Amino acid sequence: MRVLGWLILAVSALAALAQDDEKDCPQCMTNQFAKCMGSSCDCTLQVAPDVKHPVNCSTLTRKCWMMQNEMYRLKNNIGTRRKPTEHAMLDNDGIYDPQCKSDGSFHPKQCNGTSTCWCVNSAGVRRTDKGDDDKQCPELVETFWFQIQLKHKSMTKEMDEAQLKDTIKKTLAAYQVDPAYIEKIEYLKEDRYILVDLKQNISVTSPSDLATAAYYLEKDVKGNTLFSSTYNRSIQDDGIPFNGEKLSFEQAYVYYIDAKNPEFSMKRMTPGIIAVIVVVCLAVVAGLIVLFVTRRKAAKAHIYQKAEGRELDEIQKQQLTT
Numbered sequence: 296m297r298v299l300g301w302l303i304l305a306v307s308a309l310a311a312l313a314q315d316d317e318k319d320c321p322q323c324m325t326n327q328f329a330k331c332m333g334s335s336c337d338c339t340l341q342v343a344p345d346v347k348h349p350v351n352c353s354t355l356t357r358k359c360w361m362m363q364n365e366m367y368r369l370k371n372n373i374g375t376r377r378k379p380t381e382h383a384m385l386d387n388d389g390i391y392d393p394q395c396k397s398d399g400s401f402h403p404k405q406c407n408g409t410s411t412c413w414c415v416n417s418a419g420v421r422r423t424d425k426g427d428d429d430k431q432c433p434e435l436v437e438t439f440w441f442q443i444q445l446k447h448k449s450m451t452k453e454m455d456e457a458q459l460k461d462t463i464k465k466t467l468a469a470y471q472v473d474p475a476y477i478e479k480i481e482y483l484k485e486d487r488y489i490l491v492d493l494k495q496n497i498s499v500t501s502p503s504d505l506a507t508a509a510y511y512l513e514k515d516v517k518g519n520t521l522f523s524s525t526y527n528r529s530i531q532d533d534g535i536p537f538n539g540e541k542l543s544f545e546q547a548y549v550y551y552i553d554a555k556n557p558e559f560s561m562k563r564m565t566p567g568i569i570a571v572i573v574v575v576c577l578a579v580v581a582g583l584i585v586l587f588v589t590r591r592k593a594a595k596a597h598i599y600q601k602a603e604g605r606e607l608d609e610i611q612k613q614q615l616t617t
Contacts (some may be wrong), residue, residue, distance in 0.1 A: 323352040327523045328364050340364050348399070354502040355471055357399030358419060358510040361521060366392040393419055404432035414558070418506035422557040440552035441505050443491040443512065445544050452538055456482050462537055463489060466530065470512050471503035509549045516547035 320336035323329035329350040331338040339347035340356060342363035350356055367373070369390075393415075394402040401419045406412040406428070414423040414432035422436060460480045467477065476499060481490040493505050514521050515530040534543030 322523045322525065323350060324523050324526045325352050325354060326350055326356045326361075326521060328361075328368070328521070329356070342367055342395075355507045355511055356521075357395070357504070358507045359393050359395035359401050360399050361507075361510065362390065362393050362419065363395060365390065401435065402432075403435040404430060416551060416553045417504075418509075418551050420551050422553060422559075424558070424560050437495070437554045438506060438551045439495045439554050441493040441509050442550040442552070443493065443509060444546070444548040444550070445489045445491070445516070446546035447487050447489065448534075448543050448545050449487070450537075450540055450542070452540060454482070454484065455538070456484075458538065459489070459542075462535060462542065463491060466535060467491070467508070467512075469527070469530075470508040471501065472505070472508045473499045473501045475499045476501070476505060513547050513549055516544050 320331035320333075320338075323331055323338045326338075326340060329338045329340045329352065331352070338350040338352050340350050340360055341347050342360060344367075348360050391405065391407055393405055396402060401415050401417065403414055404412055405415050405419075405421075410427050411425050412428060412430040413421045413425045414430065414436075416422050416436045416438045418438040418441075420438070423430075423432070459482055463480055464474060464477060468474075472493065473496075475496050476493045477491065478494045479490075479492040482488075483490065493509070495505065511521055512530065530544070534541030536542075
């Protein structure tokens with residue numbers, strides 16, 4: 296009995312010591328879901344019941360690992376997901392549990408736990424039709440261009456465009472986006488849209504990749520931040536300080552442009568997209584018919600005018616834009 300009592304005391308002491316180690320360690324600033332423990336306060340991110348990835352809390356955690364962690368928490372009902380804002384971006388493919396390489400990048404081939412598989416780009420976004428286990432994804436195609444579209448809420452004061460662009464640059468710095476990645480910032484005043492073009496630059500050495508930065512930013516706009524509560528992030532729930540007000544956002548869209556064209560077949564397109572294509576084709580055909588009839592009438596009236604090939608091209612372009 297004495298031995299059993301000593302064992303119980305020893306286990307309790309070890310448990311208390313482990314708790315003390317965890318309490319004494321600072322919180323991971325760039326990842327609120329990472330756990331920092333032990334005498335050296337090493338931080339790790341749980342992505343499966345028996346799998347943890349080491350986390351460097353001075354940089355953003357790679358998008359692939361963060362997606363794995365979110366799926367792990369969802370499956371095990373750990374924590375709660377805040378309800379997205381009314382106009383938050385919805386991923387049409389839904390969240391999936393990705394396969395990550397040892398450095399946190401995405402495997403080019405992803406599956407949903409069944410025999411359904413597809414290919415993704417370096418940002419983890421699907422770029423092909425879905426297939427079966429035989430789906431071939433020979434390479435991880437790089438996403439070299441990210442366009443972030445932010446729609447801000449109405450402001451009472453007039454927006455100074457130069458000041459706004461400077462604020463956006465400072466905001467992106469909080470997501471470890473090197474200024475050399477920023478190619479262009481545009482402001483569409485009437486629509487309240489801020490368009491940011493980010494392009495990969497091989498001359499830049501950055502601790503965080505653009506896919507991860509865009510992922511963190513999008514989460515903040517939705518109110519599902521990945522940072523710890525003490526991190527000095529720019530997009531707080533109530534917005535960014537700007538000209539004596541708060542610049543907050545109601546929409547966030549991220550568009551991805553790859554080094555190679557995506558590989559989607561017509562048969563897999565949604566009815567809505569097919570309908571748009573049909574309407575555009577019909578418009579082109581109708582324009583060609585009108586052109587043909589007009590030319591015939593002009594010929595009968597002996598009013599002949601040579602139609603240059605490029606003139607026909609311009610008419611087709613006009614029809615395509617209607």
